[in-house]
Amino acid sequence: MLAQYLKHIDSNFPFLKGKRLLLACSGGVDSVTLAFLCVRSRLDITLVHCNFNLRGKESEGDELFVQNLASQLAIGYKVKSFDTKHYIEKHGGSVQMAARELRYAWFDEIIDAEGFDYVITAHHADDSLETFLINLSRGTGINGLLGIPGRNKKVIRPLLDFSRKDIIEYANTENIEWREDSSNVESKYLRNKIRNEIAPKLKELHPTFLENFKKTQAHLHQTSAVIQNYMDNLQDGLFEKDEGFFRVKIESLEKLTPLDAYLYQLFNEYGFTQWEDVKGLLKGKSGKGVHSKTHRLVKDRDYLLLSEKENKNDEVFVVPESSRYIKFPVLLKLEEAKTLEEAGKNVVFLDKEKLNYPLILRNWKKGDYFYPFGMKGKKKLSKFFKDEKVDVLTKEKQWLLCSGDDIVWVIGRRLDDRYKVEESTKNILKITFSV
Structure with missing residues (x-):
């Protein structure tokens, strides 16, 4: 031996x-x-x-x-x-x-x-x-x-x-x-x-039962390798990499036959076991999800979104008036400006005197609303996200810059109209968001 x-x-x-x-x-x-x-x-x-x-x-x-x-x-x-x-x-x-x-x-x-x-x-x-x-x-x-x-x-x-x-x-x-x-x-x-x-x-x-079993297992390993190679190639085509998660088009999944076997092979490695629930997501409502110990699968309109589980961030970060650079949880540069320049989703100009310091950085929560720049009246953030086609996982990570209870800026998306620069504005604050 x-x-x-x-x-x-x-x-x-x-x-x-x-x-x-x-x-x-x-x-x-x-x-x-x-x-x-x-x-x-x-x-x-x-x-x-x-x-x-x-x-x-x-x-x-x-x-x-x-x-x-x-x-x-x-x-x-x-x-x-x-x-x-x-x-x-x-x-x-x-x-x-x-x-x-x-x-x-x-x-x-x-x-x-x-x-x-x-x-x-x-x-x-x-x-x-x-x-x-x-x-x-x-x-x-x-x-x-x-x-x-x-x-x-x-x-x-x-x-x-x-x-x-x-x-x-x-x-x-x-x-x-x-x-x-x-x-x-x-x-x-x-x-x-x-x-x-x-x-x-x-x-x-059979006198050679164990030897025959070892041969059978060798064949099973080879078959498994063939299946895995095929599934890896299929997964590469189905799983679209997004920021911190994968996006899988439901229409493409529904074309696979037998569907149950494909769902198992595609999502088993992420710890999912409730296969009827996973299958149910394909016809379920947006926002519905299935969780494993390490991952979650969420329906978002025409897609399933696959991500690792994260602890929901309920922390609040204070931004004093003296702040010039914010490095965490988002990267912001704050500076005074004498004139208006070209603004955009990642650059905003505010009437500084309307702000109530210290400012607050936090995640969005249910019930939040703001007054979108260029529009009349208020709008719930949930409706804003829906109109902007922001997926479930991305909006969970959305950061807000707030003055008291008011949302000043949905960072990287839209300024609140109440804090825009007007003719009467004396002090302009320019904030740049680095993605």
Whole structure:
């Protein structure tokens, strides 16, 4: 197996050589065997062990075993003790999910603080089969059938080409000792049930079942790559880049068949899961939206607008009379002018004596109104934005320059008529907005 492992590293993970690696080691046969293989391959590894304190003295024994293993292999060792039960009480979720979150958060901390390059884990072909079956049982698209990836950012899994049988045979041949986790024989968790009861039955169907499964997964990966290449090209044509978001024409989406599959492929990577709601946006009212943890999709007339979630800015910024340059939240230059020059959307001239200092910079809010320059009477900002065809996301970021409760300038769009320069004006204030 060592020769196969060396060849596998050379072919698929040559970038690991010369890098500082963390090896997640539980003390079980998979991670212990991986530690021996890495040392014999002259990879620079440091063992990291998580004590989740879920099995009393057995957990303590695992920790001591890994510490002794590091000493035996003459390599570095790190351990962290977690109050897993308290974490679950606070954050919810299953034991497995809590352990995963705690484990990888700690690994990220070490990488950032100490300059390690990658984390390697001992997931193998049987683990990938179990993941496939779990996702199959829950209902999934093609991505859920791809099993465990060999690389996911900083996490590398160099044993996926090997079966659990391969690993145990090598460990026994090399007289490698390991710890057995007593919870692995219990079938109360879905993964353990699949591992202990379902996978063995499947392997009885054909003597090379696992090898055939690996071939099937290889075909699925190739099919997925073809689909992804096609979708990337399609997305490039559909997603129009705007300022801080994407604009997707609904008419173009509605021409795609089957629509449900295309919507999934186009928006799945942004975390959306409520596909009926996403589809409903196509016929929904403007302003209606769907949210994922990281993004939102909003209907705006003939388009869907895709953006990252942002905290709504309710801050108010004060502009004293002495201000000459404003750098945040917008870039403004304020200066006195003796005569009127050519004005525009980004340059306005105000009657300074009409202003009530300090001025205020804020975002627009529902109910705002102003008196648009060149028009008689007031107008709600929402109606102004609609007439100007300002999309939902852009108007959310719109900044206003205010004098008291009055809107003086919808910055970059329209001056308020009440603050325009007149024949009686004695002091003119010129304000320039730099986009």
